[in-house]
Amino acid sequence: MSTGADTRTAFAAAPAVNGTASSAVPLVPTNTVTTASGLTVRTRIDPVLTVDDVVKQLCINLKIKEPPSNFALRDETDELVTNDNLRRKIKTKVNLKLVNAPSREARETAEKLRLKDDATTLKLTLFTLQKYIREEEFAQEFINRAGLSELIQVIFTAHGNTLAYALTAMQNLMELDYGWATLDDAFIFQVVQILSSPQSLINVCRPATAILKKLVEADPSSAPGIQPGSSRGPIIPPPGSVYRYGFSVVFEQMRKGRGFLETVISRLGSADTAMTQYSMMLINSLLSHASDNRWEEFISELERLNVRKAVVRLMSSHTIEDLTSSILDFQANIIRVTYRKKTTLVDELEPSHSAALGVIWGGSKLTESVDESGSVMKWRLLGFDSENLEFEFNDAGVLGLECLKKLVESDPDFSKIILEQRSRPPTRRCPVAKASNEVVEMLSEHWAIFAPGYSTSTTFQPFFLDFYRVHSLAIHFFMRMWGESGAASGDFTRVAALVRSQAKVALRSENVRPWHEVEHEFKECEYRSVRERQMKELELEDDLLSKIPVRNLRAKLYKESFEFVRQQRIQCLIQGAWFMNALPPNSVTPRRPNRPWRFMRLDPGLKFLHYVDSTLKFAVRSGLEDLPERIEVAAISEIATGTCAAPAHVLRDQSDLPPTSPLIPSPLSFSLLSAHEGSLADQIAPDPSRWADWTDGLNMLRRDGGHVSSKETAGFVQALTEIGLKIKLLDLSGEMVEIPSGLVAGPPPSNTDFFFSELM
Incomplete structure (x- = not known):
């Protein structure tokens, strides 16, 4: 490193990099530039110049004979100085280095x-x-x-x-x-x-x-420009893509x-x-x-x-x-996987489906028989209404098949259960296989498995991830309620309602409850207490909302509501907002940032978060001209919440900040984390609504995301769904239209001698 005298001598001819002759009055040094040889010069850089002009002036003043295009400027962290960040680095008096240009270095x-x-x-x-x-x-x-x-x-x-x-x-x-x-x-x-x-x-x-x-x-x-689902055939990437x-x-x-x-x-x-x-x-x-x-x-x-x-x-x-x-x-x-399984029809000719059916039949240890009409009885012995498995699994799909298979594999007494049911009078037998599919339906409804890629759960769902185990508990509870209530063949819907009521109680608050409590709720709860609670629930419940067509309508509206809220959240990001720059996680020294405020805005292409840091809030113009810095959305791997705290002095000086204490994480804080760079940004939102807009908007924006993290967003989706459902039902209830609980398909045509009439 050269001494101060050396630098002044070396730079006496041109102490300022501004494209003009030096003044006789010494200029106050604002930036330090170090060359590869170790020479250090201090100079004032005109912020209106481009980086190329600055490098050119430095080469002239330092009498470097090589072309200026061979050189570039970097700061102490080796960040490349560009036209976008030069002004900021000049203002903050960052120490600079004159180094090889990126192309030369490459x-x-x-x-x-x-x-x-x-x-x-x-x-x-x-x-x-x-x-x-x-x-x-x-x-x-x-x-x-x-x-x-x-x-x-x-x-x-x-x-x-x-x-x-x-x-x-x-x-x-x-x-x-x-x-x-x-x-x-x-x-x-x-x-x-x-x-x-x-x-x-x-x-x-x-x-x-x-x-x-x-x-x-x-x-x-x-690929950029390709809309999801826009092409029915295979997409051929262009050469070099x-x-x-x-x-x-x-x-x-x-x-x-x-x-x-x-x-x-x-x-x-x-x-x-x-x-x-x-x-x-x-x-x-x-x-x-x-x-x-x-x-x-x-x-x-x-x-x-x-x-x-x-x-x-x-x-x-x-x-x-x-x-x-x-x-x-x-x-x-x-949830996406579960939905796909539930909507995939069972095909006895499919090898994997056939193998699962073989496990189920083998575990039952039953033998085929013949009914009074001479028809073969096989799957009806397990509790199905018919031998048509595609029809029986129509609503539960492959998910129902797998759940029944897991039940057989996990319960060594399954064959005894089936044998015990077969020993009862026909009207008193619990239809185990049919009950299994009914439990799949009610669990799917409980966890809102309505559509692929949409989830409004803001908390962990460990019981959902153990779907097969919960199904096993619920089906055993179903059979116990059937026996304790003395149910007959016409009571299937009544017993199913009991199980649905108990499932809501047993699976509540699953993010904080231990598994043994769930087991206790299903295994130890008596029929009388379940029935009394269910009767109270029926007094408050609208029977219309429990019908299958209405549940299907709710599922459709849920998907539409989720997409509407998603677009609204992303529009909030495009509009932009002011945040406070917070102390990052594990910060030891609570100091006030030089620029405590940050305005962030998502670009219309949804690829970058542009921002500017400032000592005071100001009116940001539309567009991106006022926002010189940016963060690549693809680099954000995690949106962590409740991670950072407000600097103490900012907290005392500003009245429009959320209440918090120094070094205690604010509930309205969030960090944009990169898998290999740590935190890209640490912000505190001014209010819960802005916090929900941005944390959920960024999560929904990520290609591998789709979930929400705030109760506010989840509440919006649920509220829109329920409002839409009630509006749709007003058209029916006002006309006193009877909504059936389900539709039973008639027998298929005996021949193909028919056609579909066009209704006018």
Whole structure:
């Protein structure tokens, strides 16, 4: 470093970088610039200049003979100085460095990777590469110089920290939407193998997991400009597009990696919170993007590995604060899976369905018989009304089939239960199979499994993730109520109503209640107390709302209401709002920020959050001209709530802030977290409505999101649903139209000698 005298001498000819001759009056230094040789100069920089002009003036004043295009400015954290942030860095008197331009740095980096001189040099080169490769100018030149192929070679051969740096560099490159379309199956399989190894280091597994997640999400339908469902045929990506991968491409390589999914799920129990979060995000992406032709195979494998149990354990983990959003995403994905199973018809010719039916029939230990008319009796012996299984499972679908199969497998006394029912008079037998499907229906209604991809649960639902176990408890309760009430064949609806009432009580507040209380509610509650409570409920309940057509209408309106609220929340983000800059989590020193206020606005393309920090609130113009800084929405992996506190002095000086105490997290705070950069923003909303708008809006905006985190948003969805339902029913109730509880299809036509008349 040069001395102050040296710098003044070196810069005496032009103490100001402003494009004009220096004044005789000494200028007050505002910025310090350090060259690669260690020379330090202090200069006043005109904020109206571009970065290129500033660099050019510095090269002239420092008598640097190389072209100015070879140089650039960075701050002390190595952030590149651009025209967008130059003014801010001048105002805050940031210390600057005159360094190689990104394109020059990229050329040298690619050459160093090609030479691979020694392990230490390679490691240092990769360490620098992982920082710079996010910059577009650097990345373009690095790719043009065949740097990507050299980086891939390192990933195939390196180990330890060297491999971790190489994978992180690849992860950061893949944040760009170009330049990595040449990644092939061999590379994907290499990343799968790295993740499949239990011996791989945590700092290696984190970027490897993020790379696979990015590849899963880079399917042709996700390309910019492609609207979901806009094309009925396969979408062909244009040449050079990175949107050419997707679930199917990655899953093919996953199948080759021995124990891949098992290892990823096991890492949900990692002591490293970031590793757990990366693993959750990969699983969520796989669930969200699973292709139709591989969906059943993938979901079956996840169920076999008991991923739900692993997530339930996370719900009570000490690391839960950082994983809330990912767990709610997982719940929403499992609701999507459950809905798809429920709406998939049972087909006896489908191998997996046939196998499940075989397990059920074998577990019953029954033998076929013949009824009075000479028809074969098989499934009616289990409690179905007919032998037509597609009809019997019409409402419960494959979900009902799987629940009945799990019941048979988990209860060694299932055959005894069936035998005991068969020993009763026909009118007194509990139709176990029919009851099983009815329980599936009521549990689906309880957990609002109305439509795929929509979830208004703001809390954890561990009992929902244990759907099959709850189903088993409820069906045993159904049979017990049948026996204790002395029910006959005409009492099925009455007993089902008892079970529905008990399920609401047993499954209440599931985010805070232990499992043994649920078991107690189903196993120990007596018929008399259930009946008395149900009678009180009936006095308050409208019978019309419990009819199946009305429940189906509510499901349709629920989906429409959710989408309406989602669009409203996103519009709030586009409109923008003022927030307070808060102390980040684990902050030790409660100090007032230089600029305590931040205005944020989402761009119309829904890709960036633009913002400006200020000492005072001011009228922000429409558009993005007043908002020089930005955060990429794709970089936000988690919206953590209740994480940060207001600085003490700001809290005392401002009257329009939410009440809180220094260093105590505000309930209206939220942090935008990145999986590999930590917190991108720490804000406190001015009121609960603004907090709900932004936390839920950002969650709904994320491609792997879909859940809500505030009770306000969930309440809006429910209120709109109920209002819409009542308006629809007014048309019917006003005309005194009778709504049936269900429609029974008649027998199929005996021949094809008919046609459908056009109604005028």
